[in-house]
Amino acid sequence: MKEVNCRRWRNTLGFSGCFIVDSLGKSGGLMLLWKSSICVCIKSYSPGHIDCLIQEPDFAWRFTGFYGQPDISLRRFSWDLLRKLKRLPELCELPWLVGGDFNEICYDSEKLGGVRRSPSQMQEFRDALDVCELQDIHSHGDLYTWVNRRRADSAIFERLDRFVACLNWRLLFPTARANSLDFFHSDHRPICIEIRWNVSQNLLEHRKLKTLFRFEKHWLLESECSDVITRGWGVSEPHRPLVDHLSGCKLALQNWAANR
Incomplete structure (x- = not known):
């Protein structure tokens, strides 16, 4: 993903804000786009993430675009990164949404075809999510977000892409909905999350619901x-x-x- 191409896509799609992490070798790179009506402050980035603060009129929340290591032997570094992001003092108390291609599944049910995933490999992913207090936002539509594009008898389908969020974020946006879209000439399905809210009303509900249940x-x-x-x-x-x-x-x- 080269910067000149990203700028072109930004203009074509009508976004005013753009932050790019250039590709390294075969890595595709990362890009975050946003409209001028949204106040976004980039807090940190790496080849595996872009972390930002989103400032609303009455409150702020946090979004992290995440890319898990494709190399299995290096994937533990991705989970270490996720834990490190969780511990950042100035951001750790904010409502937090994380989304992207984690390159890992949580359970056997999230894979169809091919060799069975190592249980310890899936457990490491689940442990990282648990430590970070991130819960899965189930996507409506097709469960599997990646396909190896082989013929039917050797096809593999996996749920590698997802959104996860902490409880505070889910309370702040209780009607948020994730949707699996079509492949669009890619081996990954885009995952779209819809956040529909009235800012003042949602903040009021958030304050009500944050009390002990x-x-x-x-x-x-x-x-x-x-x-x-x-x-x-x-x-x-x-x-x-x-x-x-x-x-x-x-x-x-x-x-x-x-x-x-």
């Missing part, structure tokens, strides 16, 4: 409670880890309780 027994007396729990748990998405089911259930109950 307690399940109230009297909720069980209300007819809607069972449906709220079912939707939050995500019974139609059995491949999700238990912590995501619990978190989704908690968020659904908090939203419901705050808006009754």
Whole structure:
């Protein structure tokens, strides 16, 4: 990814802001684009990430574009980088969204075809996400975001691309939705996250929901409670880890309780 090409794409797509990490060898490089209406401050970068602060009128949050090492023997350095980013003093308390190509899967269910992934390899990825308190944002659409483009009997599909976020970010943007798009002449599907919000209303809800969560027994007396729990748990998405089911259930109950 060369800077001159990135500038051309920025102009073609109508973005005013652009930050580029040039390619190294066969690495594709990284690019972050944003509209003039968004206040973005780049905090750090490397061949594996671009970390930025997004300043809203009443609050700030953090986005990190991430690229995991394609070489398995070096992938632990990617997880070390993620942990280091988590610990940055001036940013660690902010609502945090991370997205990109992690070059790794969390579970066997995220791969179809080919040799089975090493359990320890997947566990290292899950451990890094747990330490950083990042939870998966399930993508709507096709589960697999990468394909090796081989014939049917040797095709491999994997979920390498995703968004993950800390609980504060999920509370701040409870209606955020990730979507898997078409391949568009690439072996990766783009992942698009939709963040629809009214700034003042979301900030108000965020302050309400950030208080300590307690399940109230009297909720069980209300007819809607069972449906709220079912939707939050995500019974139609059995491949999700238990912590995501619990978190989704908690968020659904908090939203419901705050808006009754």
